[in-house]
Amino acid sequence: MKLIYTDSLVVGAGLAGLRVAIASKERGLDTLVLSLIPAKRSHSAAAQGGMQASLGNAVKGMGDDEDVHFQDTVKGSDWGCDQDVARMFAHCAPKAVRELATWGVPWSRVSAGPRDVIVNAQKVTLHEAQEAHGLINARDFGGTKKWRTCYTADGTGHSLLYAMDNKAISMDIPVHERIEALALIHDGKRCHGVIARCLITGELRAYVAKSTTIATGGYGRIYEVSTNAIICEGIGQALALETGVATLGNMEAVQFHPTAIVPVGILTTEGCRGDGGLLRDKDGYRFMPDYESDKKELASRDVVSRRMTEHIRKGKGVDSPYGPHLWLDITLLGRKHIETNLREVQEICENFLGIDPAKDWIPVRPTQHYSMGGIRTNATGESPQLKGLFSVGEAACWDMHGFNRLGGNSLAETVVGGMIIGKYVADFCENNSLEIDTQLAERFMQQVQSEIDLLIEGDGHESAFALKREMQRIMMDYVGIFRNGPELDKAVAELKVLLERSRKLGLKCKKRHANPELVEALRVKRMLKVALTVACGAAARTESRGAHAREDFPQRNDRDWLNRTLASWPDADALEPVLNYEALDVMKMELPPGYRGYGINNAIVHPDTEKREQQIANILAELGEDADRYQRQRALMPFELPESLQPNNERLSDTLKSPSANALGEKS
Numbered sequence: 311m312k313l314i315y316t317d318s319l320v321v322g323a324g325l326a327g328l329r330v331a332i333a334s335k336e337r338g339l340d341t342l343v344l345s346l347i348p349a350k351r352s353h354s355a356a357a358q359g360g361m362q363a364s365l366g367n368a369v370k371g372m373g374d375d376e377d378v379h380f381q382d383t384v385k386g387s388d389w390g391c392d393q394d395v396a397r398m399f400a401h402c403a404p405k406a407v408r409e410l411a412t413w414g415v416p417w418s419r420v421s422a423g424p425r426d427v428i429v430n431a432q433k434v435t436l437h438e439a440q441e442a443h444g445l446i447n448a449r450d451f452g453g454t455k456k457w458r459t460c461y462t463a464d465g466t467g468h469s470l471l472y473a474m475d476n477k478a479i480s481m482d483i484p485v486h487e488r489i490e491a492l493a494l495i496h497d498g499k500r501c502h503g504v505i506a507r508c509l510i511t512g513e514l515r516a517y518v519a520k521s522t523t524i525a526t527g528g529y530g531r532i533y534e535v536s537t538n539a540i541i542c543e544g545i546g547q548a549l550a551l552e553t554g555v556a557t558l559g560n561m562e563a564v565q566f567h568p569t570a571i572v573p574v575g576i577l578t579t580e581g582c583r584g585d586g587g588l589l590r591d592k593d594g595y596r597f598m599p600d601y602e603s604d605k606k607e608l609a610s611r612d613v614v615s616r617r618m619t620e621h622i623r624k625g626k627g628v629d630s631p632y633g634p635h636l637w638l639d640i641t642l643l644g645r646k647h648i649e650t651n652l653r654e655v656q657e658i659c660e661n662f663l664g665i666d667p668a669k670d671w672i673p674v675r676p677t678q679h680y681s682m683g684g685i686r687t688n689a690t691g692e693s694p695q696l697k698g699l700f701s702v703g704e705a706a707c708w709d710m711h712g713f714n715r716l717g718g719n720s721l722a723e724t725v726v727g728g729m730i731i732g733k734y735v736a737d738f739c740e741n742n743s744l745e746i747d748t749q750l751a752e753r754f755m756q757q758v759q760s761e762i763d764l765l766i767e768g769d770g771h772e773s774a775f776a777l778k779r780e781m782q783r784i785m786m787d788y789v790g791i792f793r794n795g796p797e798l799d800k801a802v803a804e805l806k807v808l809l810e811r812s813r814k815l816g817l818k819c820k821k822r823h824a825n826p827e828l829v830e831a832l833r834v835k836r837m838l839k840v841a842l843t844v845a846c847g848a849a850a851r852t853e854s855r856g857a858h859a860r861e862d863f864p865q866r867n868d869r870d871w872l873n874r875t876l877a878s879w880p881d882a883d884a885l886e887p888v889l890n891y892e893a894l895d896v897m898k899m900e901l902p903p904g905y906r907g908y909g910i911n912n913a914i915v916h917p918d919t920e921k922r923e924q925q926i927a928n929i930l931a932e933l934g935e936d937a938d939r940y941q942r943q944r945a946l947m948p949f950e951l952p953e954s955l956q957p958n959n960e961r962l963s964d965t966l967k968s969p970s971a972n973a974l975g976e977k978s
């Protein structure tokens with residue numbers, strides 16, 4: 311058995327995994343990263359629009375701070391998030407953006423003076439403050455009160471990942487590429503590493519570590535059409551599920567992005583609408599103001615995707631051989647803006663649609679995009695069930711997104727979560743020794759070996775490719791944007807049949823080294839379990855919250871469902887997960903449940919909401935008017951952070967006694 315020891319093992323070389331690895335290495339720990347592909351090819355590179363951080367440099371960001379970012383995030387989540395974590399996140403996001411600047415990210419910067427932008431289909435001239443000249447700029451994104459999304463044109467993920475990976479390289483952090491983790495080594499209480507397979511030679515290895523961090527990204531590819539890279543298959547979540555002990559949180563919370571191109575599903579960033587792009591129907595009519603009079607195209611993603619689907623159902627979609635779609639119109643932004651700030655969108659339109667977005671409207675439709683659910687962790691990023699198992703980024707349910715994440719909050723989560731959780735991972739490694747009976751590693755190695763032997767030598771006849779296609783179709787047809795009981799039950803029943811059939815997989819190609827069919831077979835069994843946690847969670851949750859929209863239960867029901875779904879798979883032979891629920895405590899919330907400010911205002915109220923609102927009013931009254939916003943926040947909901955991340959963030963608005971006369975100016 312090949313055994314490789316390290317202190318801090320990170321599975322996943324996207325932004326989240328690399329940031330944790332950097333935090334471990336900074337503390338002098340032996341650190342090792344595993345990845346299916348070269349780090350710079352990780353899915354994070356695909357992110358376009360930007361990351362949220364309340365810097366408040368741009369004129370439209372003035373007045374922004376952690377409080378506003380926190381509130382937007384909680385409302386975006388439809389009150390499903392962990393508010394402690396949302397606070398930790400909002401506090402550290404400005405630090406992460408500034409750190410990335412020092413690592414070489416070429417953030418788009420503010421230029422003092424006038425600039426023309428499109429706001430609500432009108433040309434508006436903004437006047438950026440002289441004092442902000444050269445500082446990091448921000449654009450508008452959905453569901454936010456301020457322009458807060460920091461960006462590098464529309465290649466933000468690419469710039470961030472290159473800078474992050476270059477930083478990791480400069481620190482001599484090894485990345486073992488083309489390695490796939492297939493099982494966690496654990497004894498039911500503590501995680502000791504992973505069993506992984508080399509995708510080139512087929513060799514199995516035991517990576518044994520003090521801490522194991524899963525940063526494998528989302529599970530979008532359980533759906534037929536997704537904006538995700540084809541490696542976003544949920545294997546990290548399956549690894550946790552297959553321990554039988556660790557839980558996955560809110561797996562039914564799956565986001566559909568409003569503007570993926572038809573038919574291939576490649577994303578055009580929310581930055582298109584943030585910068586002023588409009589949604590139009592088959593008559594060229596701008597329909598969003600009819601549904602969302604305040605935020606219009608810039609309500610949160612779950613709301614815009616639903617409104618688009620409603621509009622298509624009214625017969626207002628544009629017919630196409632691939633089904634009806636709507637139009638995204640960015641022509642009004644002008645060629646110069648598109649060629650400067652939306653270059654990737656322009657290339658995607660040219661290469662995949664043969665159109666020029668400066669002249670032509672873009673055919674779009676809501677498409678699977680983001681996994682809010684993931685490996686449930688506590689606020690330090692650790693699994694509550696398995697000591698030494700951490701998770702971060704899209705793989706995790708750290709839970710700052712609840713049932714809907716805001717655009718720009720995911721890139722931010724990868725680097726902020728990585729920064730915070732990386733410190734807790736390093737603490738864990740410093741305070742724990744590497745204690746493992748090698749027989750335990752051998753047992754898990756043997757299990758994976760037997761699974762491979764059975765696939766290659768067994769008499770199974772089912773095709774992994776066919777099962778995967780079936781699963782993806784079921785998820786698309788029955789567990790999509792709008793859901794209902796009968797269809798969800800159907801999805802669960804059909805997925806169970808597929809899971810049963812996956813026990814009889816057979817391979818045409820019997821090679822043990824590089825063999826895509828073997829890879830597919832190993833994955834599809836795991837993906838089916840992930841798909842079942844999504845479908846079962848959705849079938850059980852009889853309310854609508856964020857991206858989980860039940861036609862048969864259209865109200866958000868805080869009275870009965872203000873909780874987090876926890877899925878586990880204790881019986882390996884079972885055909886469905888066990889679901890439990892973790893209540894969210896209204897009496898500890900800084901922002902008790904209310905109306906999001908967009909979407910439908912129809913929630914069934916939680917019995918504690920009024921009590922908590924009164925308690926908050928009393929606390930604030932007691933503090934008096936002299937208390938600053940930090941004192942008020944601490945009195946309402948204290949949260950913890952590693953010491954070095956605690957200091958307050960500085961902003962231009964703190965230093966500008968009176969911003970220059972034109973700093974807040976806007977002329978039509």
Ligand SMILES: Cc1cc2nc3c(=O)[nH]c(=O)nc-3n(C[C@H](O)[C@H](O)[C@H](O)COP(=O)(O)OP(=O)(O)OC[C@H]3O[C@@H](n4cnc5c(N)ncnc54)[C@H](O)[C@@H]3O)c2cc1C
Pocket residue numbers: 321322323324325326327344345346347349352353354355356357358359360361362466467489490491492525526527528537538539541542545546577579679680702703704705717718719720721722724
């Ligand atoms: C097209 C697109 C555009 C987006 N734009 C934005 C945006 O503008 N702003 C924003 O905030 N968010 C955006 N997002 C979301 C955001 O990009 C992702 O949520 C985020 O980058 C995920 O990063 P990650 O580090 O968690 O995972 P990833 O970047 O997905 O990395 C996962 C890593 O895990 C490895 N891996 C996976 N499985 C295994 C395994 N079994 N064994 C070993 N290694 C494994 C992979 O090789 C990879 O290195 C966008 C998403 C898409 C799809």
